Structures are given as C-alpha cells and as structure tokens.
Amino acid sequence: MDSGTYFGEFNRRDWRTASEGTVRIAVVGLGGFARNRALPAIRDSDFCEATVLVSGSPDKAASLADEFGTERTVSYDAFREGEAADRYDAAYVSTPPAFHDEYAVAAADLGKHVLCEKPLAATVADAERMVDACADAGVVLMTAYRLRTEPAIRRMREAIRDGAIGDPVQIHAGFSSRLLDNAGPESWRLDPDVAGGGALMDLGVYPLNTSRFLLDADPVAVSAETQSSGAPFDRVEEHAALLLTFPDGVTASCTASFGGHHDSRLQVLGTEGQVIVHSPFGGHATEGVVLARGEARTSYAGRPVDEVCEEFDYFADCVLDGGTCESDGEEGYADLRIIDRAYEAAEIGERVAVHASR
Amino acid sequence: MDSGTYFGEFNRRDWRTASEGTVRIAVVGLGGFARNRALPAIRDSDFCEATVLVSGSPDKAASLADEFGTERTVSYDAFREGEAADRYDAAYVSTPPAFHDEYAVAAADLGKHVLCEKPLAATVADAERMVDACADAGVVLMTAYRLRTEPAIRRMREAIRDGAIGDPVQIHAGFSSRLLDNAGPESWRLDPDVAGGGALMDLGVYPLNTSRFLLDADPVAVSAETQSSGAPFDRVEEHAALLLTFPDGVTASCTASFGGHHDSRLQVLGTEGQVIVHSPFGGHATEGVVLARGEARTSYAGRPVDEVCEEFDYFADCVLDGGTCESDGEEGYADLRIIDRAYEAAEIGERVAVHASR
Numbered sequence: 001m002d003s004g005t006y007f008g009e010f011n012r013r014d015w016r017t018a019s020e021g022t023v024r025i026a027v028v029g030l031g032g033f034a035r036n037r038a039l040p041a042i043r044d045s046d047f048c049e050a051t052v053l054v055s056g057s058p059d060k061a062a063s064l065a066d067e068f069g070t071e072r073t074v075s076y077d078a079f080r081e082g083e084a085a086d087r088y089d090a091a092y093v094s095t096p097p098a099f100h101d102e103y104a105v106a107a108a109d110l111g112k113h114v115l116c117e118k119p120l121a122a123t124v125a126d127a128e129r130m131v132d133a134c135a136d137a138g139v140v141l142m143t144a145y146r147l148r149t150e151p152a153i154r155r156m157r158e159a160i161r162d163g164a165i166g167d168p169v170q171i172h173a174g175f176s177s178r179l180l181d182n183a184g185p186e187s188w189r190l191d192p193d194v195a196g197g198g199a200l201m202d203l204g205v206y207p208l209n210t211s212r213f214l215l216d217a218d219p220v221a222v223s224a225e226t227q228s229s230g231a232p233f234d235r236v237e238e239h240a241a242l243l244l245t246f247p248d249g250v251t252a253s254c255t256a257s258f259g260g261h262h263d264s265r266l267q268v269l270g271t272e273g274q275v276i277v278h279s280p281f282g283g284h285a286t287e288g289v290v291l292a293r294g295e296a297r298t299s300y301a302g303r304p305v306d307e308v309c310e311e312f313d314y315f316a317d318c319v320l321d322g323g324t325c326e327s328d329g330e331e332g333y334a335d336l337r338i339i340d341r342a343y344e345a346a347e348i349g350e351r352v353a354v355h356a357s358r
Numbered sequence: 359m360d361s362g363t364y365f366g367e368f369n370r371r372d373w374r375t376a377s378e379g380t381v382r383i384a385v386v387g388l389g390g391f392a393r394n395r396a397l398p399a400i401r402d403s404d405f406c407e408a409t410v411l412v413s414g415s416p417d418k419a420a421s422l423a424d425e426f427g428t429e430r431t432v433s434y435d436a437f438r439e440g441e442a443a444d445r446y447d448a449a450y451v452s453t454p455p456a457f458h459d460e461y462a463v464a465a466a467d468l469g470k471h472v473l474c475e476k477p478l479a480a481t482v483a484d485a486e487r488m489v490d491a492c493a494d495a496g497v498v499l500m501t502a503y504r505l506r507t508e509p510a511i512r513r514m515r516e517a518i519r520d521g522a523i524g525d526p527v528q529i530h531a532g533f534s535s536r537l538l539d540n541a542g543p544e545s546w547r548l549d550p551d552v553a554g555g556g557a558l559m560d561l562g563v564y565p566l567n568t569s570r571f572l573l574d575a576d577p578v579a580v581s582a583e584t585q586s587s588g589a590p591f592d593r594v595e596e597h598a599a600l601l602l603t604f605p606d607g608v609t610a611s612c613t614a615s616f617g618g619h620h621d622s623r624l625q626v627l628g629t630e631g632q633v634i635v636h637s638p639f640g641g642h643a644t645e646g647v648v649l650a651r652g653e654a655r656t657s658y659a660g661r662p663v664d665e666v667c668e669e670f671d672y673f674a675d676c677v678l679d680g681g682t683c684e685s686d687g688e689e690g691y692a693d694l695r696i697i698d699r700a701y702e703a704a705e706i707g708e709r710v711a712v713h714a715s716r
Binding site: 169170224243250251260261263273 | 587
C-alpha cells in the first residue's frame with residue numbers, strides 16, 4: 001500500500017460530478033458563524049452565490065448585504081411567507097437548533113433545497129419532520145457536517161476503508177471550546193429549549209459524526225456521563241463523555257466540553273496502524289494528519305483549504321447533479337437519535353442500545 | 359506561572375531523601391521484562407544490587423547470574439523455604455500475576471521488602487493478602503508502577519497540582535500493544551487464571567493508574583466495554599474501553615488493546631490548558647511532553663532517563679529511608695478493585711460505583 005495514494009492531491013474534490021452551474025442561496029440567520037465563515041465561504045465558492053439574507057435585524061442584514069453584495073434582505077416572517085422566493089434555489093439554515101425545523105420546512109414547502117447547520121434540530125421529532133418535509137418536496141436536505149468535505153477527513157476515511165490501518169479497534173476523539181470566552185450567560189447555547197442540549201449537542205456532535213463517517217458505521221450502544229460545575233451550566237451539561245460501541249466491537253471514546261481549554265483531537269487506532277488528526281474540529285483547517293502503518297509514519301501538513309467553502313460547493317454539487325447527498329438529513333437525524341440515547345444512558349447509568357437510523 | 363518550574367531540571371529526583379546505602383535484591387522470575395529491563399536497570403541503579411536470581415530454569419538463571427554478576431541462583435521452592443535469605447534485603451517479584459502473592463507473602467514472612475510487578479495480583483483477594491502480609495511483617499510493599507517515577511509524569515503531576523492547566527476536566531489515555539507479535543497463543547497473558555484478565559489487566563492498568571496519579575484521586579464510578587475478535591482471545595478480552603468518573607465530574611476515557619497497533623498516549627484537559635504526553639506507557643522514555651496554558655505551548659523532549667532504573671532507586675530510597683512509599687500495595691490493590699468493577703460494568707452494561715480503597 002502506498003501512502004501517496006492518500007497524500008498526493010490531498011485537497012482533491014473526489015465528490016465532484018460533471019455538473020456545472022450556480023446555486024443561489026438564502027442565508028437564514030446571521031449569527032457569528034454565518035457572518036464570519038459562511039458568507040465569506042459562499043463568496044469564495046465555485047458554485048454558490050448568496051442572494052438573499054434572512055434576519056430579524058434589518059440593520060445587520062443591510063450591512064452584510066452591502067458587504068457581500070446580496071440582492072435582498074427579508075425578515076423571518078417574510079421568508080416563511082415566500083417573499084423573494086424567486087431569488088434563491090436553496091436555504092442555508094443557520095439559526096439556533098430549535099428554529100431549524102421551522103425554516104427548513106418552510107423552505108422545503110417552497111420547493112427549495114436545504115443546507116442546515118448541525119445539530120440538525122433540537123429534538124429527534126423536529127429532525128424527523130424536516131427529513132420528511134424535504135423528502136416530500138423532493139429537495140436536497142444536507143446536514144452541515146463540514147468535516148465530511150474536509151480533505152484530511154476524506155483522505156483518512158479512504159485510508160481506513162482501504163484497510164491501511166487494518167481493522168479499526170478504538171477511537172479517541174474530543175472537542176472542547178470555552179463557551180464563556182465568546183458568549184455571555186445569556187447565550188442561547190445555555191438554553192436547552194433553544195439548543196436542544198449542552199456541550200454534547202453543540203460540540204459532541206463533531207467527534208460523534210466524524211467517528212461514524214470514518215468507520216462508515218453506526219453505533220449499537222452507548223454509555224455516557226454528563227457533568228456541570230454549576231451556573232451558568234445549570235440547564236445544559238458543561239461536559240460530556242461517551243463510550244460508543246460500534247459493530248465488530250469497535251469502541252469510540254468521545255468527549256465534549258464547554259469548559260475545557262480549546263482543543264480538538266482525533267485518533268483512530270487499527271490493528272495495523274493508526275490515523276491521527278490534529279485539531280480536526282476547531283472550525284479551521286486541521287493542523288496536520290498522521291497515518292501510521294507498521295513502523296512507517298507519514299504526516300501531512302500541506303496547504304489548507306476552507307472546509308466551509310468545500311461544504312458549500314459539495315452542497316451545490318448535490319443540488320446541481322440531482323443525485324444523492326452523503327451528508328443528508330438522515331445523517332443529522334441519526335446523530336440526534338444517538339445523542340438522545342446518550343442523554344438517557346447518562347441519566348440512568350446504563351449502557352443503552354442505539355438504533356440510529358429510521 | 360513559569361513553565362520553567364516544570365521543565366527546568368526535568369529529570370530531578372524530587373523523591374530522594376538523604377538516605378544512602380544499597381538494597382540487595384532477589385529477582386523472582388526471569389521473564390523478558392526481568393531480563394531485558396529490570397536486571398540492566400538494577401545494574402545501572404545507584405542504590406540497588408541484584409544478588410539472587412530465582413527461577414524454575416537453572417540454566418537460564420546461571421547464564422543471567424554470569425552476565426549480571428549475581429551471587430546466587432535458587433529455585434522457587436528454595437526461595438519460599440528461605441534459602442539464601444541472608445543474601446538479599448528485598449524481593450522483586452516479576453512472575454505472572456497469579457504467582458505474585460505466593461512469592462510476595464513468602465518474602466514478607468522472611469522479613470524482606472517487596473517490589474511487585476503490576477498488576478499487583480490476579481485477584482483482589484490475593485492483593486489484600488499481600489498488603490496484609492507486608493504490613494504485618496513491617497516491610498515495604500511497592501507496586502511497580504514505573505510511570506510514577508518517570509520524570510515526565512512527575513513533572514506533569516506537579517503542573518496539574520499547581521493549577522497550571524486550571525481544573526482538570528477530561529482525560530484521554532490509551533495503551534495498545536499487539537500481544538501476538540511477541541508471544542504465541544500459549545502465552546500466560548491469554549490465561550485468565552494466570553493473568554487475572556486480558557488487555558485491561560495487563561495494559562489498561564497503565565492509563566488507569568496514571569490517571570489516578572495525575573489527578574491524585576480515585577474514580578467513583580466506571581462504565582466499560584470489553585471485546586475480543588475470537589481465538590486466541592477467547593478466554594481474556596482483547597480490547598477494553600473504560601469511562602471513569604472521578605470526583606468533581608472529571609472523566610477519564612481509558613483504552614487498552616492486545617490487538618491494536620503499538621501506541622500509547624495521554625492527554626489531561628483542564629479548564630485553562632492541557633498536558634499531553636506522547637508514548638507514555640511504552641516501557642521506554644516518553645517521546646515528548648506538551649504543557650499548554652492559554653495560547654502558550656511548552657514542549658519538552660530532553661534527555662530521557664531509564665524509568666525502570668528510576669523505579670528501582672525509588673524503591674531502594676523507600677526501604678533505606680524507612681518512610682512511606684507512594685506507590686504502595688494499597689495503590690495496586692485500588693487498581694485491582696477498579697478493574698474488578700470495570701469487568702462487572704462491562705458484563706452487566708451498567709455504570710458501577712467504585713470504592714477503590716479499603
């Protein structure tokens with residue numbers, strides 16, 4: 001096996017079809033990530049264009065429309081009523097999770113494709129409604145798991161799939177980010193009705209979904225611990241730790257924390273080698289990849305790409321090609337099912353069986 | 359806080375007392391670790407001398423006695439009967455775990471101090487008998503947790519204790535070593551009656567004990583998974599994964615594997631920073647230490663020391679000083695209690711409460 005298979009043309013877009021065109025996007029919700037990452041990524045993308053901004057704040061929307069050259073700004077109510085629907089082909093839903101279903105379903109009812117931030121919804125029931133609405137409307141519903149288009153993760157997935165590390169045995173993955181460094185105690189992330197949960201929902205979904213993606217499998221059971229040090233983490237968990245069991249006895253030890261020093265890491269240990277990704281979940285390019293097999297270690301720290309840009313172009317490719325989207329609504333739904341079981345496991349202190357898919 | 363506190367004089371022996379002298383050691387059991395690591399370490403130590411070799415193989419014992427210049431070789435039966443007892447002050451018990459108690463108790467009854475390999479015994483009851491016998495005889499019983507004298511682990515423990523990473527939040531630690539690369543299917547490590555268990559007993563005790571040491575705390579609960587891919591791992595587990603809960607909600611995700619690619623790693627995440635130790639458990643010097651605090655990262659990869667040599671000199675210092683031994687029999691006993699609970703947790707699929715100490 002030649003490691004060059006994975007490290008040559010590292011940033012290649014293996015998912016690209018022959019489809020060309022432009023997908024016009026309504027950006028629904030103009031929070032920090034939408035402003036600082038999504039709008040610049042759409043601007044820099046090959047196949048997307050932000051044409052409509054949807055916000056409850058006309059001033060903020062107008063200022064961003066000016067900055068990014070979008071055609072229209074509309075209010076949330078107007079969006080739901082179909083205003084400016086002829087100006088966009090798809091909605092990027094970037095509101096807090098509890099509002100995802102409302103805008104995703106509205107978009108689907110208007111015949112628009114949907115790219116929705118993760119977690120897909122605040123509850124399993126909401127996610128199910130979104131999946132059904134998009135299926136009924138015949139539109140693409142993609143969950144915005146940007147790691148799935150991040151080249152390091154895609155290359156390492158290929159390596160694992162090809163048996164480069166033998167059979168996977170154990171995963172260690174964690175994501176921590178100090179919430180209060182960037183938000184006050186009024187943050188929606190501290191409100192379980194809006195966020196759907198705490199660190200596990202907001203951060204834990206990255207190690208969880210990435211583990212599932214790299215193993216190409218769903219967990220069958222989960223044990224969990226959730227912890228908080230007190231206010232303002234008295235309504236959602238500050239820290240979470242999962243022990244997931246996958247088929248063939250593979251385990252994934254996944255952690256998430258709103259209180260831990262900013263860090264993310266990922267290790268997939270196999271019988272013949274291992275994959276290590278440094279800083280996989282931090283929102284920017286990974287800081288390096290190591291593929292070890294036997295005594296050989298190959299590391300990669302090449303030119304990074306903007307994974308958010310990759311994500312939008314991947315979404316556009318799915319829309320333009322009319323084909324399947326790997327990171328679909330069922331994927332987001334499955335993670336919510338698993339998280340739901342994890343919360344139960346933490347509460348009752350038992351290993352809980354998981355049936356991730358519908 | 360100045361990182362130099364920890365990285366200056368990295369290899370200092372902070373445990374040294376003013377006591378001087380030489381502890382004469384009977385090496386009981388001449389397996390691979392005793393031959394390749396312990397005997398050379400004793401030879402290179404400041405305060406130990408191997409004077410007696412105890413083995414069931416007279417030829418092997420004679421050859422090693424010649425190589426290391428020891429005074430006497432005796433059989434296991436003769437050792438138990440006190441032969442050559444005037445030639446040694448302490449026994450280093452390096453047999454498989456199921457025989458630890460027999461030789462440790464025999465040594466204690468002869469008034470000899472005991473340094474016993476980990477896990478301390480094959481069962482909790484055996485460990486308890488050993489602890490009691492050594493207490494009754496008034497001799498030192500040290501469990502051979504060499505990590506506790508490894509400078510990287512000691513320095514990082516000081517840093518954590520001083521609050522250099524804030525409050526600890528989550529630990530990820532793992533140790534994997536492919537058993538069948540170095541042993542056949544007849545290995546005693548595959549016999550639960552001799553080894554006391556599988557990967558969790560033999561390898562998992564490292565991340566477990568090191569987590570306890572670094573946190574200076576005992577877990578209060580454990581969830582666990584044990585897995586095997588089939589023969590020859592049909593009597594002991596090939597892989598194990600623990601989710602340990604410590605006081606204040608700190609969690610430790612610890613894994614061990616007889617089937618995974620050789621690797622060990624350790625991360626202690628805190629609210630203000632983190633500690634990472636590369637290859638902590640592999641049996642040789644760690645490959646590097648990182649202490650991160652805020653935006654600053656200090657790494658250390660200085661001159662390694664032989665942690666086994668450190669361990670023997672630490673043991674000798676405890677014996678010569680007549681004081682307390684930090685890595686005592688109670689420590690080994692506590693880990694066996696936790697492992698016992700972990701096996702139960704894996705079997706019944708529940709989070710199990712742990713009372714580590716007697």
